[in-house]
Amino acid sequence: MPECEHLPRPPRLADTLSRSLQDWVRDRRLAEGDRLPTEKQLCEHFGVSRAVVREAIARLQADGYVETRQGLGAFVAVGAGVSRFRIDRADGVTRGDGLREVFELRQLMESGIAELAAARRSESDLSEMRMLLGRMEEALVERQQASELDDAFHLAIAAATRNPLLVRFMEFMGAQIQSSRVPTWDDEGHVRGLAAAAHDEHQAMYRAIADGDVMAARLAAAGHLQAAAERLGLAPGEGRSGSGRVGR
Amino acid sequence: MPECEHLPRPPRLADTLSRSLQDWVRDRRLAEGDRLPTEKQLCEHFGVSRAVVREAIARLQADGYVETRQGLGAFVAVGAGVSRFRIDRADGVTRGDGLREVFELRQLMESGIAELAAARRSESDLSEMRMLLGRMEEALVERQQASELDDAFHLAIAAATRNPLLVRFMEFMGAQIQSSRVPTWDDEGHVRGLAAAAHDEHQAMYRAIADGDVMAARLAAAGHLQAAAERLGLAPGEGRSGSGRVGR
């Protein structure tokens, strides 16, 4: 069998219902602060039992769209929708335009992160990076898979910024890109020299960060991400440069 | 009354339970892909009814921590925790270190966004920005509150990148910072000349973007955000520069 293929499962009622309610908010049929219909009304309106309605509302609560108060009702949360920023697999992150958009976000973030890292890195941050670079070099010689090391290297840079938010962002990014990773580090990638190129770019990033040269760090990171995007088949050499124009 | 004060409400059972289960995952008592105990077992273990257990699991599902399959059980989602990136009011975003971290994230993003906008802006993007700048100038003369215009201006820049993810990020940021906004545009801000300074910075950003000068756009945005951070009392002039060192 080629790959685990997820066929579309029959949608659950609570799921459908919560989506409908979310649409009510998006369509401004319910404004911020408005009270939702009572559970009983929703039951009758949608023809489902109260248990289903309650689960749907529990989902919305978890998403921050509504707040409920016993004896009073459920209310559309103030700032519903913008009270949290979220990127989600469901947004089509792993393919097509969604992937390109996320990757662009990563390019922005990572150049900034490299810049901050160059300004704030401690000696122990640097030795962590050196260690990872060494292990990646070993993997390069022995033609091994090394994408975990790749992730760890980028994570180490984020850690050097001393900003846990940025670390969390890189963790997320690693998980996302991993699921759509191009063969940079595997056998095919080695054959085409991609792994060696990526390794060179990593070393350039390390040198700039070690030197504390914020501008060089930014450029090295931007260049690395631009090259990675091209290896992924995104943003092929055509002039849609953005960061790239700066990176080269 | 001074301000809406949220007193701590008695926690709901489903809420407590979902937190407990989340801790199980964090503490590695449940690994990715593991099956959760059955609903009946959870009922007995925690001494609650099945309705509560189901609501708790519905919350976790909404958060992407578990997936359930009828007839099979509930499973810890692969990539639980990193399958989505989320920033949340609850993370202490509106005060103290959390605010500083979020603001730093915004600095990174916004300089990158300005850069992309300079590369991709269309004529209609520019006229939108000009319109907003004009209205801000009016507000400046008439000493009016103009923070919505401020948000709209930054949003217009994000829109010029043609990347909806970046627009969503700026929407989120606007909502966050608004709730902790310093008096830049109100009467006190005018007195201290803060509004005029912000307006100058905005104009510099516009000019760079209109010229298509990616580097100048980056620097203008970095400078604006750095100045805004100082107006907010964050990152006071002490050398913790990062972007700042580049921005000036």
Add this chain to the structure above:
DNA sequence: GCTTATCTGCTTGTCTGACAACCTGTGCGC
């Protein structure tokens, strides 16, 4: 022996009805 169909037990999905806890507004007594 191997494949295929059926059965059985378990688990989640949904429904129903009930009671407790909580909030708001009304009307009563003072």
Add this chain to the structure above:
DNA sequence: GCGCACAGGTTGTCAGACAAGCAGATAAGC
């Protein structure tokens, strides 16, 4: 007018039931 108890409505929780889907064991057919 003021405070208080009460009623009605709403969410929170519980208990029990049946339907739908799944995995593994068992039986039937070749």
